[in-house]
Amino acid sequence: MRSHSRRPAATSSGVHLLSDARVITRLVTAAGLGAGDLVVDFGAGPGTITAPLARTGSRVLAVERDARFVADLRRRFAGCAEVRVVHEDLRTVRLPRRAFAVVASIPFAVSTPLLRRLLTPVTSGFSHAELVVEWGLARRLTAACPRDLESAWWSCRFTLTVRRRIPARCFSPAPRVDAAHLGVRSRNLDHRTAAILWALLSAAYDRPRDPARAALAGLAPRRTTHRLLGDRPTAEVHTGQWLALAKALAADRSVIPPPLPARASR
Incomplete structure (x- = not known):
């Protein structure tokens, strides 16, 4: 206003x-x-x-x-x-x-x-x-x-x-x-962490009622997602938990994040 x-x-x-x-x-x-x-x-x-x-x-x-x-x-x-x-x-x-x-x-x-x-x-x-x-x-x-x-992308x-x-x-x-x-x-996230975060959120919010770890199968190790997210559906995962997962994956140099889409990268 x-x-x-x-x-x-x-x-x-x-x-x-x-x-x-x-x-x-x-x-x-x-x-x-x-x-x-x-x-x-x-x-x-x-x-x-x-x-x-x-x-x-x-x-x-x-x-x-x-x-x-x-x-x-x-x-x-x-x-x-x-x-x-x-x-x-x-x-x-x-x-x-x-x-x-x-x-x-x-x-x-x-x-x-x-x-x-x-x-x-x-x-x-x-x-x-x-x-x-x-x-x-x-x-x-x-x-x-x-x-x-x-909202998740912004708050993370x-x-x-x-x-x-x-x-x-x-x-x-x-x-x-x-x-x-x-x-x-x-929060000054580096580009690698941001790219991983986008991939996680995009997959999870495509299936918001499913357990987040199920929606993320193939993107993140099951043990890591279960430890950080438990069995919560996507809609019940806290911002801090998304950040913790993205940072944990970013620290693993074997993880190769997909490129960010144009709307998020420019």
Whole structure:
């Protein structure tokens, strides 16, 4: 969701704007940014998050698709060398090649497409994020046992943490549901471990109701999978157990992982 400053409570697109200064301060502080860092504010709106990000000394890319907000942003930050306003859609804008963080309050409807762009590729400059997302989405992403392949891939490669619940009253106008402050940090898995992890998760979540060790027959030694996963069905395996299995197999140099698919490798 976008942050709110000097515009009316609602826009023609029905966007709910973040209006609580304490929430914004916590987002920026949690990111731990400083001079020379690159940070992206997706859905920058009128720049309520952009401004405190610029005060950290970071280089800020304020990405916004609404032409009215873009005009406001360019006027507001015309004399600020730290801020570059980008008139693009967050779902299609080219992401930075160099290391970058994300601090943003984005529309609930495009949270998943943005997370997919940030968390799916193995090769990416993305490092960490502090995001405002819908409460239910945050709870699903941080569940101990991922419910599907995509969620498992994300939670095994990134530490996803609900830092706090954000009441609907912190937005103007208030949405129907609460939001969450979601922290995202990379686990820094090497490419070999990531490739093995993808192979395991892909096979297991193709048969989510079967015992995971049965779904993984031929991919991993039965003794190892039984020791680490037991007889649990895929849907009941914890993120930590998937990580332990992938790392154990990565340590075995006789294991040759299949190549990552294009959607995960780029």
